[in-house]
Structure formats: structure tokens, C-alpha cells
Amino acid sequence: xxRVFNFGAGPAMLPESVMKKAQADLxxxxxxxxxxxxxxxxxxxxxxxxxxxxxxxRELIKLPGNxxxxxxxxxxxxxxxxxxxxxxxxxxxxxxxxxxxxxxAKQALEEAKRYGEIKIAASSAETGFDRIPAYDPxxxxxxxxxxxxxxxxxxxxxxxxxxxxxDDLPLVIDATSDILSRKVDFxxxxxxxxxxxxxxGPPGVxxxxxxxxxxxxxxxYTPKLLNYELNAKNNSLINTANTFAIYMVxxxxxxxxxxxxxxxxxxxxxxKASCLYEAIDxxxxxxxxxxxxxxxxxxxxxNLPSEELLEKFLNEALEEGFYALKGHRSVGGVRxxxxxxxxxxxxxxxxxxxxxxxxxxG
Amino acid sequence: xxRVFNFGAGPAMLPESVMKKAQADLxxxxxxxxxxxxxxxxxxxxxxxxxxxxxxxRELIKLPGNxxxxxxxxxxxxxxxxxxxxxxxxxxxxxxxxxxxxxxAKQALEEAKRYGEIKIAASSAETGFDRIPAYDPxxxxxxxxxxxxxxxxxxxxxxxxxxxxxDDLPLVIDATSDILSRKVDFxxxxxxxxxxxxxxGPPGVxxxxxxxxxxxxxxxYTPKLLNYELNAKNNSLINTANTFAIYMVxxxxxxxxxxxxxxxxxxxxxxKASCLYEAIDxxxxxxxxxxxxxxxxxxxxxNLPSEELLEKFLNEALEEGFYALKGHRSVGGVRxxxxxxxxxxxxxxxxxxxxxxxxxxG
Numbered sequence: 001x002x003r004v005f006n007f008g009a010g011p012a013m014l015p016e017s018v019m020k021k022a023q024a025d026l027x028x029x030x031x032x033x034x035x036x037x038x039x040x041x042x043x044x045x046x047x048x049x050x051x052x053x054x055x056x057x058r059e060l061i062k063l064p065g066n067x068x069x070x071x072x073x074x075x076x077x078x079x080x081x082x083x084x085x086x087x088x089x090x091x092x093x094x095x096x097x098x099x100x101x102x103x104x105a106k107q108a109l110e111e112a113k114r115y116g117e118i119k120i121a122a123s124s125a126e127t128g129f130d131r132i133p134a135y136d137p138x139x140x141x142x143x144x145x146x147x148x149x150x151x152x153x154x155x156x157x158x159x160x161x162x163x164x165x166x167d168d169l170p171l172v173i174d175a176t177s178d179i180l181s182r183k184v185d186f187x188x189x190x191x192x193x194x195x196x197x198x199x200x201g202p203p204g205v206x207x208x209x210x211x212x213x214x215x216x217x218x219x220x221y222t223p224k225l226l227n228y229e230l231n232a233k234n235n236s237l238i239n240t241a242n243t244f245a246i247y248m249v250x251x252x253x254x255x256x257x258x259x260x261x262x263x264x265x266x267x268x269x270x271x272k273a274s275c276l277y278e279a280i281d282x283x284x285x286x287x288x289x290x291x292x293x294x295x296x297x298x299x300x301x302x303n304l305p306s307e308e309l310l311e312k313f314l315n316e317a318l319e320e321g322f323y324a325l326k327g328h329r330s331v332g333g334v335r336x337x338x339x340x341x342x343x344x345x346x347x348x349x350x351x352x353x354x355x356x357x358x359x360x361x362g
Numbered sequence: 363x364x365r366v367f368n369f370g371a372g373p374a375m376l377p378e379s380v381m382k383k384a385q386a387d388l389x390x391x392x393x394x395x396x397x398x399x400x401x402x403x404x405x406x407x408x409x410x411x412x413x414x415x416x417x418x419x420r421e422l423i424k425l426p427g428n429x430x431x432x433x434x435x436x437x438x439x440x441x442x443x444x445x446x447x448x449x450x451x452x453x454x455x456x457x458x459x460x461x462x463x464x465x466x467a468k469q470a471l472e473e474a475k476r477y478g479e480i481k482i483a484a485s486s487a488e489t490g491f492d493r494i495p496a497y498d499p500x501x502x503x504x505x506x507x508x509x510x511x512x513x514x515x516x517x518x519x520x521x522x523x524x525x526x527x528x529d530d531l532p533l534v535i536d537a538t539s540d541i542l543s544r545k546v547d548f549x550x551x552x553x554x555x556x557x558x559x560x561x562x563g564p565p566g567v568x569x570x571x572x573x574x575x576x577x578x579x580x581x582x583y584t585p586k587l588l589n590y591e592l593n594a595k596n597n598s599l600i601n602t603a604n605t606f607a608i609y610m611v612x613x614x615x616x617x618x619x620x621x622x623x624x625x626x627x628x629x630x631x632x633x634k635a636s637c638l639y640e641a642i643d644x645x646x647x648x649x650x651x652x653x654x655x656x657x658x659x660x661x662x663x664x665n666l667p668s669e670e671l672l673e674k675f676l677n678e679a680l681e682e683g684f685y686a687l688k689g690h691r692s693v694g695g696v697r698x699x700x701x702x703x704x705x706x707x708x709x710x711x712x713x714x715x716x717x718x719x720x721x722x723x724g
Binding site for chain 2 (some may be wrong): 002003004006008009010011012014015016019020022023025027028032033034035037039040041073074075076077078079081082085111114115196197202203204205210219220221222223224225226238239240241242243244245250321323324
């Protein structure tokens with residue numbers, strides 16, 4: 001079948017040029033006559049790729065010099081364990097604050113409870129996670145080891161516009177679903193992590209940036225592959241790295257650089273999101289989930305007047321080549337995930353389809 | 363460049379037909395118009411693939427019905443932590459026995475020390491890990507929670523021919539470097555695990571088989587993604603699975619089935635290994651590392667009379683299309699890794715090259 005517009009929330013679409021390059025080189029990495037997945041992670045050829053990937057990431061996200069970056073097996077949910085294992089021992093109280101802004105934020109805080117006392121900094125659970133909750137930094141426990149938040153809620157489609165001022169408390173950002181989609185202010189950030197499978201590459205690995213002064217607090221129970229300091233010392237090569245995933249990240253970052261980097265893609269992403277939110281707001285037919293002030297530029301979930309119309313919409317959309325638009329099982333409806341690789345063409349096509357579907361069924 | 367014979371110890375070569383199939387389908391998984399790495403792990407198409415992969419593995423390895431299999435992020439070294447986290451609490455003594463038969467066996471036992479009391483069941487450290495050490499099962503502590511061994515030593519090239527009789531103590535087998543290369547007797551085995559990157563697929567994931575009665579002993583500190591029981595309950599889908607790696611395993615297992623399964627490949631592997639050991643034994647030039655009674659059929663390390671000749675050998679071999687023959691940094695020399703996918707043609711070619719090199723330089 002020909003390629004479709006993939007609106008899946010993750011694993012999500014990758015740029016077509018990246019996929020074609022990966023395909024062309026699949027049996028021959030750097031002219032060695034073997035695939036990147038058949039080459040030792042300790043060869044010069046792979047270590048060079050790893051260093052270039054790290055360097056490119058640092059430049060694109062404008063990472064300050066006092067952060068280290070590592071690739072760790074297992075995606076963001078492995079980080080839900082790794083963060084408290086590495087950081088909750090920073091203060092004797094073994095306490096951390098979590099913003100409860102959605103299903104994944106909740107999973108992160110539930111997992112952290114294994115390792116210390118977890119307090120909810122603020123929650124929007126009562127309104128179905130339709131917004132970023134109000135909070136007052138003056139209320140933050142000064143003896144907490146860190147403050148955790150999920151930058152973007154993929155399910156309801158909310159997003160932090162600016163991060164809270166936490167003073168001496170390091171912010172831990174789960175940026176899985178919006179990393180490199182917009183500029184980031186690192187002034188409060190201690191740790192920023194993201195699974196690869198939305199804006200970075202294929203699933204299975206997390207990219208983690210850690211401020212160097214936060215090393216040294218890992219619990220003795222920390223599995224060695226989850227220890228940030230050990231990973232940094234070994235340049236992500238304690239054990240056999242996921243060579244293929246890192247290779248894919250390299251291609252995606254090169255592609256992002258060609259698009260003009262983060263500032264350019266942010267502009268592009270805002271334009272894509274506006275296009276769909278306009279379609280929703282101009283209609284009396286479609287209804288958004290998120291509070292308009294907190295809308296995500298990565299995930300645009302909305303609903304239709306009835307379950308019958310929803311099913312019809314999803315079926316017809318699929319026939320038109322708009323793939324994976326079904327909303328998360330916890331909220332239903334439609335969800336258009338429009339990460340960096342989604343072209344304007346896909347978004348405009350979906351908007352036209354929405355308008356046309358409304359005309360026929362509204 | 364054209365494909366070479368890849369003798370790397372891991373990430374190792376994959377069958378060429380598998381790589382070509384993966385290449386052909388890279389942008390279009392099951393006719394969906396998206397890649398397997400761009401598809402949700404919760405789609406029917408992916409779950410079907412996962413179930414088929416599991417089923418095929420069970421059939422090929424002849425796994426008894428009372429074992430569950432899971433894919434876990436992170437390779438064998440993540441299992442070095444996961445095994446004690448899940449199993450050392452089985453007995454109140456929190457004790458485990460480890461056979462020290464090489465560098466990775468040693469790493470496994472060092473990691474396990476975080477979680478309990480580790481005793482060495484037997485060691486061949488004094489003879490440079492050149493053999494499987496002698497042991498008497500009568501000496502095994504009855505209050506241990508398990509006995510760990512590394513089935514095959516990739517560095518020195520030794521291999522357990524039969525596993526010890528441990529009675530009520532469950533054996534934990536790190537089968538990373540010889541899984542599916544030969545028949546396995548499960549009668550003593552509690553857990554068998556393997557990284558993918560030798561006989562199964564690309565790096566980044568481990569395949570783990572666990573006897574069901576061993577569930578229920580996980581430490582409260584166990585990161586949820588490393589909890590065997592939770593992984594089994596969720597069919598390896600607690601979080602986003604490494605869809606691409608599992609897809610590759612599926613292709614490799616189909617290939618293995620086409621080769622006639624494990625009994626056929628074992629015969630083939632023994633023939634390949636004999637070919638190279640003959641070349642070593644018939645020469646006064648090449649010297650094997652491992653004791654002849656304990657030789658591996660997966661990794662054949664040997665040395666040359668001098669460092670100069672070694673360098674010359676490696677350079678000329680590479681020019682002839684024999685890739686990644688350099689021995690592990692801890693022992694030097696040459697290492698020919700001949701996992702399942704290495705064809706007889708590659709082994710015979712290397713043997714001829716060895717003979718010819720000896721004639722010119724011996």
C-alpha cells in the first residue's frame with residue numbers, strides 16, 4: 001500500500017525521507033558491508049555516530065554545558081523508575097512533588113511511590129485533565145528532592161506553555177511527546193527525558209539530559225543500567241547499545257536541522273495545530289477536549305456528536321488515507337497527533353476532510 | 363560495499379534473507395502504509411505479530427507449558443539486575459549461587475550483590491576462564507534462591523555441555539550467546555534469558571522465559587518494567603514495546619524454522635565449529651584459548667605466534683571480506699563468532715584463509 005498520513009500518538013510517523021534513507025542503507029552501514037544493527041557498539045564507526053547524534057541533539061535543543069545526555073534502554077516508563085532511583089535520595093526526606101496532569105503523569109507518580117514519599121503539587125484530575133492546574137510555587141515543600149511534570153498530555157491534548165519557577169528544586173520534565181517541537185528554557189530543569197517514539201525515532205529507548213550536579217544520589221538498589229552517572233561515565237555504552245535506534249535518531253536530527261531547527265519547527269507546529277483548532281472552533285459539530293488556554297500543539301483530540309458519527313468518521317478517514325485517528329481508550333473520540341514529522345499537507349487534508357464530513361453529516 | 367562474512371561477537375550478523383525482507387517492508391508493515399516502527403503496539407496487527415513470535419519461539423525451543431515468555435527492554439545486562447530483583451527474595455536468606463565462568467558471569471554476580479548475598483558456586487578464574495569449572499551439586503546451599511550460570515562464554519569460547527542437576531534450586535541460565543543454537547533440557551531451569559543480538563535479532567531487548575511458580579517474589583524496589591509477573595500479565599505490553607526488534611525476531615524465527623529448527627541448526631553449528639577447531643588443531647601455528655573439552659560451538663577464539671602476525675592476519679582477513687575477527691580486548695587474538703546465521707560458506711572460507719595464511723607465514 002502507498003504511504004498514508006499517520007496520525008498515531010506513538011509509535012508515531014517518522015519523516016519519509018528518513019525512512020527511505022534507513023531503507024537504502026539497511027544492509028550496509030557506512031560502507032562496512034554489514035547493517036548498523038549488525039555492528040559492534042564499540043566500533044569507531046558506531047561511536048562516531050553516537051557522538052555526532054549527541055552533539056546534534058545538544059545543538060538543536062541548545063543544551064547548556066553543565067548537562068550530560070545519555071541513551072537508556074526502555075523508554076519513558078523506565079524513567080518513571082529511574083528518576084526516583086537516581087534523585088529522590090537527594091534530600092533526607094526522600095520526598096518528591098508530582099503534577100498530576102494526565103494518565104502518564106499519574107503512572108509516573110504511582111511508580112515513584114516505591115522509592116519515597118510522593119506529594120501531588122497540583123492536579124487537574126477533577127476536570128478530567130482538561131487543563132494544566134493552577135499552582136503556587138510558594139506551596140512547594142522546600143525539602144523535596146525534585147518536582148516532576150509531564151510537558152504534554154497526549155490523551156486529552158494539554159501542554160505546559162511555560163514551566164513553573166521552582167527555585168532550588170530541580171524540575172524533572174517528561175518531554176516524551178513534545179521534545180524538540182519547541183524551544184525549552186533550561187533554567188529550572190534538572191532532568192529532561194523523552195522516549196524516542198514521537199519526535200525522535202523508533203520505540204525502546206529514552207534520551208535523558210541530566211544536570212551534572214544531580215549525580216551522586218542514586219539508591220544502592222538502582223540497576224546499573226538505570227544509573228545516570230554510570231551511563232554518563234560510559235557514554236551510554238555500559239552494555240550493548242540499541243545501535244539501530246540511535247542511528248534512526250541521528251537521521252531524524254539531521255532532518256530536523258534541514259527543516260531549520262527547533263525555532264522553525266515550532267513555528268510550523270503552531271501553524272499545523274492552529275489549522276485543526278480552527279476547524280474545531282469554527283464548527284458546531286466537533287468538540288475539543290482541552291481547555292482552549294492549555295491546548296497542545298502536538299495532539300489535537302476532539303469528539304463528534306454521537307458514537308455512530310464517530311465510527312463513520314474514523315472509517316471514512318481511514319479510507320481517505322488518514323491513519324490511526326482513534327482517540328485513547330480512556331476518553332474516546334478522535335485524536336490527531338501532529339508531531340514534528342507530520343507535514344502541513346496531512347493537516348490540511350484532514351481539515352478539509354473534517355469540513356466535508358460535517359457538511360454531509362452535520 | 364557488498365556484504366561481508368560478519369564474525370562479530372554481537373551485535374552479530376543476521377540472515378541475509380531476513381535483512382532483505384526487513385528492507386523491502388521497512389516503509390509498509392502488513393500493507394498498512396506505515397512502518398512497523400511507526401505502528402502502535404496496541405494495534406491488532408502488532409499484537410498478532412507478537413503472539414506469533416512468542417508461539418514460534420515456544421515451538422522452536424520446545425518450552426514446557428508452565429513457562430511464560432516476555433520481551434523486556436535492555437538486553438541481558440538489564441536481566442543481571444532483574445533476576446535478583448525478582449527472585450532472590452524467594453528464600454528468606456536472600457542468597458544466590460553464581461558460577462564464575464567469564465567476564466559476563468562475573469558482571470552478573472557483581473550486579474546481584476546489590477540485592478542479596480552472592481556465593482560463587484565454582485570458578486575458573488584461576489585458569490583464565492578456559493574451562494567450565496568442576497563442581498559438586500551436594501555443596502550447593504539448600505537455602506539459596508537460585509543458581510545462575512552463563513551458558514556460553516563468548517570471550518574465551520567455552521560452553522556448558524550439560525547443565526548441573528540442582529534439584530529444588532531453580533537454574534537461571536544466561537543463554538544470550540547460544541539460545542536456539544542447540545536443544546535445551548528445561549528440567550532444572552527456572553529462568554532462561556537472552557539478549558537478542560546474537561541468535562535472535564537486533565540489540566536492545568531480552569527474551570525471558572520464566573517458570574510460573576517463580577512469580578510472586580519480586581522486591582518492592584523492582585522497577586515495574588523489570589517485574590516478570592507484571593510483564594507476563596501484560597503480554598510484554600506494560601509500555602510501548604520495541605516493535606521493530608520484535609518484528610525482527612519474528613523474521614529470524616521464521617528463518618530458523620525454514621532451516622529445520624533447533625535440531626537441524628545444532629547439527630549445522632557443530633559442523634561449523636568442528637571445521638574451525640580442526641584448522642586450529644591441525645596447525646602448529648594457531649593456538650586455541652579454551653580447554654578442548656569445553657569448547658564453544660558459537661565462538662572460536664584463537665591466537666597467533668606474535669602480535670605482528672595477529673595484526674597482519676586481521677588486516678588481510680578484512681580485505682578478504684572476513685569482518686570483525688578481532689578478539690575481545692581482555693584476551694586479544696582472533697575470535698570467530700559463528701552464531702546460527704553464519705553460513706558454512708563463511709566458515710569454510712575462513713578456514714581456507716587460515717591455512718593459506720599459515721603457509722605464507724608459518
